[in-house]
Amino acid sequence: MRIGIPGAETFQRGSLKALILTVLLSVFMFQLLRTVGLRAFSMASETYMSGTHSAAFVTCPNDTVAKDLARGIVERKLAACVNIVPAIKSVYEWQGKIEEDNEVLLMIKTRSSKVPALAEYVRSNHPYEVAEVISLPIDQGNPPYLKWIGDVVPE
Numbered sequence: 001m002r003i004g005i006p007g008a009e010t011f012q013r014g015s016l017k018a019l020i021l022t023v024l025l026s027v028f029m030f031q032l033l034r035t036v037g038l039r040a041f042s043m044a045s046e047t048y049m050s051g052t053h054s055a056a057f058v059t060c061p062n063d064t065v066a067k068d069l070a071r072g073i074v075e076r077k078l079a080a081c082v083n084i085v086p087a088i089k090s091v092y093e094w095q096g097k098i099e100e101d102n103e104v105l106l107m108i109k110t111r112s113s114k115v116p117a118l119a120e121y122v123r124s125n126h127p128y129e130v131a132e133v134i135s136l137p138i139d140q141g142n143p144p145y146l147k148w149i150g151d152v153v154p155e
Contacts, residue, residue: 051137052112052138053109053110054115055107056106056115056133056135057105057106058122060106062104065126073108078153079110079114079118080109080148080153083107085105108135109149112135118133
């Protein structure tokens with residue numbers, strides 16, 4: 001039986017385990033720190049002025065009209081993205097009567113400066129006598145997404 005200081009072989013095995021553990025932790029931590037750092041840099045380096053972009057809303061009588069309008073809007077660079085929300089129920093007054101219809105909603109992301117051209121395009125291509133085109137300025141959002149809208153939709 002040996003009593004006293006561990007031998008060189010024990011130190012070598014312990015050092016090898018510590019080295020492997022250090023390398024593995026370094027690899028995993030590097031990826032984590034890199035991801036967090038890139039996200040922080042992306043958010044900090046992008047600047048956005050509130051109201052530069054808008055979210056516009058248009059109701060459509062059916063999916064076909066919605067898809068045609070959405071495609072035309074994006075092709076003409078009047079918006080970066082149009083979401084088509086199916087199966088909404090609208091209750092409204094029209095010509096003195098309360099109406100209730102199934103409709104499809106377009107959620108449109110664009111530059112605020114493009115809203116007049118967007119509204120004109122919708123009025124010219126929409127089957128409704130009075131097409132709904134309303135917009136709200138975007139106050140805040142994911143900076144890279146807002147930058148993308150600006151990159152896709154020219155001023």
